[in-house]
Amino acid sequence: MNGPKVGIIMGSDSDLNVMREAAKVLEEFGVPYEITIVSAHRTPERMYEYAKSARERGIEVIIAGAGGAAHLPGMTASLTTLPVIGVPVKGSSLDGLDSLLSIVQMPRGVPVATVAINNAQNAGLLAVRILSIKYPELAEKLERYRQEMYEKVLEKAKEVEE
Ligand code: RP5
Numbered sequence: 001m002n003g004p005k006v007g008i009i010m011g012s013d014s015d016l017n018v019m020r021e022a023a024k025v026l027e028e029f030g031v032p033y034e035i036t037i038v039s040a041h042r043t044p045e046r047m048y049e050y051a052k053s054a055r056e057r058g059i060e061v062i063i064a065g066a067g068g069a070a071h072l073p074g075m076t077a078s079l080t081t082l083p084v085i086g087v088p089v090k091g092s093s094l095d096g097l098d099s100l101l102s103i104v105q106m107p108r109g110v111p112v113a114t115v116a117i118n119n120a121q122n123a124g125l126l127a128v129r130i131l132s133i134k135y136p137e138l139a140e141k142l143e144r145y146r147q148e149m150y151e152k153v154l155e156k157a158k159e160v161e162e
Pocket of ligand 1: 010011012013014015039041065066067068069070089091
């Protein structure tokens with residue numbers, strides 16, 4: 001994999017703590033990524049440029065996180081044909097429900113794959129799954145990840161049964 005394959009973008013530096021979890025997953029799986037701030041409302045021209053140039057720059061999946069009036073994932077999806085995964089970031093009010101609904105309620109024709117509130121880890125994993133169609137080594141790593149998760153649950157089950 002040459003150059004970043006996943007673009008992680010977020011509306012504000014206040015989203016970084018949540019969005020770092022996606023980056024951690026990509027590091028764990030050895031997927032090159034780029035990460036930056038792109039605000040749909042404060043820097044709309046930058047969002048346009050980012051989304052329009054992403055595919056030709058070699059990006060294959062975009063993970064976009066935002067909170068409140070979380071328009072970044074949807075607007076990005078409207079400007080590119082790459083898969084966009086939306087992460088609703090929990091803000092200081094409404095428990096993140098505002099972000100979730102802003103991201104998940106896309107009109108027909110412009111899909112955003114929305115994960116749970118603050119669950120950037122799953123966004124990272126979903127990006128790896130998408131990329132595994134093209135990169136077989138990722139499919140193998142995902143299978144190992146799945147097996148490890150299975151074994152951890154069995155260990156917990158034993159603890160509970162004792
Ligand atoms: C959104 O507004 C950002 O994604 C962030 O979650 C929220 C609040 O941004 P700040 O006021 O903290 O910069 O655009």
